[in-house]
Amino acid sequence: MENFRRPRIVKTKDLKIPNYYTQAIDGEFGEYAFNEERVLENKSFWRSKIFKVNESAPMDLEIGTGNGVHFQHHCLAYPERSLVGLELKYKPLIQTIRGCLRKGAKNGRIVRFHAFNIDEIFGTDEVNDIYVHFPDPWTTPRKPRNRVMNPRMLELFWQMQRPGSKLDFKTDSREMFLWAMQQIEASKYKIEFHTLNLHKTEMTAENIITGFEKIFISQGIEINFVRLRKS
Numbered sequence: 392m393e394n395f396r397r398p399r400i401v402k403t404k405d406l407k408i409p410n411y412y413t414q415a416i417d418g419e420f421g422e423y424a425f426n427e428e429r430v431l432e433n434k435s436f437w438r439s440k441i442f443k444v445n446e447s448a449p450m451d452l453e454i455g456t457g458n459g460v461h462f463q464h465h466c467l468a469y470p471e472r473s474l475v476g477l478e479l480k481y482k483p484l485i486q487t488i489r490g491c492l493r494k495g496a497k498n499g500r501i502v503r504f505h506a507f508n509i510d511e512i513f514g515t516d517e518v519n520d521i522y523v524h525f526p527d528p529w530t531t532p533r534k535p536r537n538r539v540m541n542p543r544m545l546e547l548f549w550q551m552q553r554p555g556s557k558l559d560f561k562t563d564s565r566e567m568f569l570w571a572m573q574q575i576e577a578s579k580y581k582i583e584f585h586t587l588n589l590h591k592t593e594m595t596a597e598n599i600i601t602g603f604e605k606i607f608i609s610q611g612i613e614i615n616f617v618r619l620r621k622s
């Protein structure tokens with residue numbers, strides 16, 4: 392962790408050419424979407440100030456929501472749970488929260504934020520379940536340090552998760568998955584279930600096929616999946 396340099400993204404207010412999506416994050420959807428600066432105030436106050444729920448209510452986190460298939464499903468299927476989604480790109484981010492609200496779910500919040508800085512927006516014991524679906528594999532160029540399931544992130548996830556919570560990770564990249572499994576085995580997490588071919592297991596019954604997953608399945612690519620548990 393000592394050599395870690397925090398990635399910094401261009402601030403929304405400094406964008407040279409604003410468009411509908413970059414403006415909607417603080418305008419039309421300002422109550423449900425947060426830019427990289429406003430969200431900093433939410434740390435340790437997600438339940439009390441943002442979702443206005445009891446401190447014991449479950450609140451989950453999804454990293455890299457993309458077009459929001461899983462995010463929207465989760466919000467609609469589990470109205471008793473809250474969900475925070477992190478995404479870097481404005482267009483999918485706004486489409487995700489807009490679709491969610493149109494379908495009647497108000498228990499989701501979407502955030503433009505770099506996943507590697509999650510400790511700036513979540514406190515210890517603040518999060519329940521975590522979903523990491525098809526993060527960028529960083530195999531070409533091969534830069535393992537940029538992969539989400541790295542030792543530092545696994546430690547951050549562990550610190551912010553409540554005991555008993557799960558962490559689901561799935562990817563089309565066998566290379567990244569096998570690398571991630573090595574990091575996981577050296578982490579504090581218990582491996583509850585893992586497979587190199589998710590769609591040939593009983594886990595398909597509860598699996599939600601994400602936007603990218605649909606494409607990979609159509610190409611005949613096997614999906615790697617692991618479920619971790621924080622004791």
Ligand SMILES: C[S@@+](CC[C@H](N)C(=O)[O-])C[C@H]1O[C@@H](n2cnc3c(N)ncnc32)[C@H](O)[C@@H]1O
Binds near residue numbers: 455504505601
């Ligand atoms: C391959 S897509 C997968 C999207 C979605 N989870 C799915 O399965 O369809 C990866 C997503 O993660 C987002 N992303 C990449 N790096 C990120 C980071 N450091 N923090 C947050 N989101 C990130 C990308 O913008 C992209 O939408």
